[in-house]
Amino acid sequence: MKKPDRLIYLALGGAGEIGMNAYVYGYGPKGKERFILVDLGIAFPDMDSTPGVDVILPDMSWLAEQADRLDGIFITHAHEDHVGGVAHMYRHFNAPIYARPFTANIAKRKMIEQGHAPENVHVVEAMEPVEVGPFTVSYLPISHSVPESAGLVIDSPEGRVIHTGDFKLDESPVVGEAFDPDLWAEVSKPGVRALVIDSTNVFTGHAGRSEAVLGPEIQKLIKAQKGMVVATTFASNIARLKTLADAGRDAGRSIVLLGRAMRRMTEAAMEEGILTDFPSVISPEDAKNVPRENLMLIVTGSQGERRAASAQLSRGKYLGLELKEGDTFLFSSKTIPGNERGVAQIMNNFSEMGVDVVTDADGLYHVSGHANRPDLERITGIVNPQVVIPMHGEHRHLRTHSKLATANGRQGVLAPNGTIVDLSGNAATVAGYVDTGRVYLDGAAHVGSYDGVVRDRLKMALNGHVVVAVMVDEDDDLLEDAWVDIRGLSEVGTNGAPLLDLLEDELAQALARVDGRTAADDDKLSDVVKRAVRQLCKEQIGKKPEVTTLITRLAAE
Structure with a gap:
């Protein structure tokens, strides 16, 4: 028996956090859906939690494993948290990229910087339908703080979804297109299954300013x-x-x-x-x-x-x-x-x-590019969807926005990153979960958040670092004193003596007690060194540093 087709929504980034927006829509039998990806953005690191990292990307492993089922990537606008990851991640997907002219200009520059062909970015005009797999997608103009921002009208055999992207309701935006309520009402007339909507300013109670x-x-x-x-x-x-x-x-x-x-x-x-x-x-x-x-x-x-x-x-x-x-x-x-x-x-x-x-403490010199709560309610009323799925916000934003939708008589769905929402049928349901996370661009390398690179960097930053070199001869006898180097630690202990001298003396005593079996085993010998260093440092400076042990063994002639 043929499995029934379904329409799904899945955030891989941007739902439950600010930045790294990446949203998947799929249609087809379960496990065989064809996909489109909406946005692929980045977040920026800080020295406290991600020292040395260049940018932070959403973990796209789940979609990369099914890249042969990805029919297109649609970028809503030219902000880094929506377009910044496209070129960095493109090698995983190799799917056509679609964007309006200004966004496409920025995306092409990024593709060139990363060695990808700019021709992979296709320019699409407003309301021009693009057919990809089972979907027909059109760019729906909306005002924001960057030109040519757009929501997406996403049509599938299961119905219409409107994805707002980032937006505000500005009818005199100085540069770019003004919000057109009549246009949004027109595209909503056939009926909208789900409105997937920006939640950034859901806590702001007054209407946005132009x-x-x-x-x-x-x-x-x-x-x-x-x-x-x-x-x-x-x-x-x-x-x-x-x-x-x-x-x-x-x-x-x-x-x-x-x-x-x-x-x-x-x-x-x-x-x-x-x-x-x-x-x-x-x-x-x-x-x-x-x-x-x-x-x-x-x-x-x-x-x-x-x-x-x-x-x-x-x-x-x-x-x-x-x-x-x-x-x-x-x-x-x-x-x-x-x-x-x-x-x-x-x-x-x-x-x-x-x-x-x-600064803008008095609200004179800045207006937000995101819709405030009254604006969110206004556009939801214009679109009149069956289901409201908040996105682009921390968990507290999504939860509050979902409750707001429910209070206004619609089905609000709380769907943070990794939540598969089945939009088929008369009501949206949570259909499963996938693993999500983040990837660090560290220089030229992509590093997983669980790979330990940043964790080790933080440990060294917090605790300091000691390097100890030990030489062992062919008879497993230790030669001379250990060589010690310290980084990121006080140079003087609490007794006033140089920490380096104290460490060398402590290691000399510890290594003098080592028996032949321990000297013959690199792991055991390294443990002796680490214990001695950390104990001495804890006593003298109140720190237990990271310790690297270099063991050199001399071969018999």
Whole structure:
């Protein structure tokens, strides 16, 4: 008997966390479904939990094992947490990538950087149907903080699903398309089985504000400053970049863009015809010849990234430019949870320089790119779905949003990463679970979160590291004293003696007691060394360091 076909939804990233968005839709018999993937994003590391890591990617192992059943990858918009992982992970899938023109421009640049053919990225216009496997997918324009954002209308034999992507309800967004409620109502008329919806701002009780309200306040601020003005925002927020640049120009200032990501985004927006009247900019070299009271820098690093322009300016000069007492630095952005420490460090650095730091504490210089609770309820009412599945949020966001949908008379489904939801039939049901997690891009290598690389790095950071080298002759006799090197530990013990000398003395005594059987066994000999080192360090400095033992055995001639 033929197995019945089913329509499933599965988040591999982005549901239960902020970042790393990756959502799978499947249709067909259980275990033989054909898939599409919506978004493949990244998250950014921090020195506290992921030292040395470049970016964090969702663990796509489950889908990679079934890559022959993946018919297409659809990218909703050009934010890193939606498009940033595509090129890094493409070798696992080799499926066609679809995106609207601006997003495709960014995706192609990333593919080239990683050695993939940009022709694998296919440009799709708004509301142009794309048939892949059992699905027909169309891009449904929506406003957000990056141009050409879109939801997806996903049709299958089991019905229509609308996936919002990231969105806000902005009917005057400065750059990009305004929210069109009539269009959203029109595509919802045939009936919508499920609305899979952004949950980021579900806790914000007031309706969202338009990007257009910021211009006058930012202009007023810049015109009132006597020294150089520097502003930072998300590099992808093209509308905000234009608002800042227009305000600087109107205040009689020359505009400088600092940061690779910001230049890349503005270039892409100009290439695609999205930015047609952006103020002219000057180079950092030319800026050195402009009086500082006539300068405005727009820079990357609104989230405290150590290598971005904001952080480098806070530590001194960047490309020959520096801030001084009497200058002003504006954060036209909201600090994403987890980034507070890095942002605060930059603010304090500028404060020590005598720079005035302005934030959005009063709501004058930033508006969110995500829909607030009243907006979420409004769009849900327009779409009128049978089922609401919250996504793009931490677990508390998803749970609250799911309860909100239920309270409004719909079936709200809580489906964090790894939850397979069967959308077939009259009600959505949880049909199973798959393992999910994260993968670290560490230099050029992909490292699993359970591989121990980052864990060992953290242990060394927390406890320090001791290397001990021991030589053993052909008769299993220990030769000379052990050689010791320490890293990340106090150089002096509590008794005032050098820790290195104390360790060498302690090891000399411990190794002198070693019998022939222990000396002949590398593991046993290493255990003797580690115990002696950790015990001495615990007594002298209160730490039990990581210990690496190097055992060299001399062969008989």
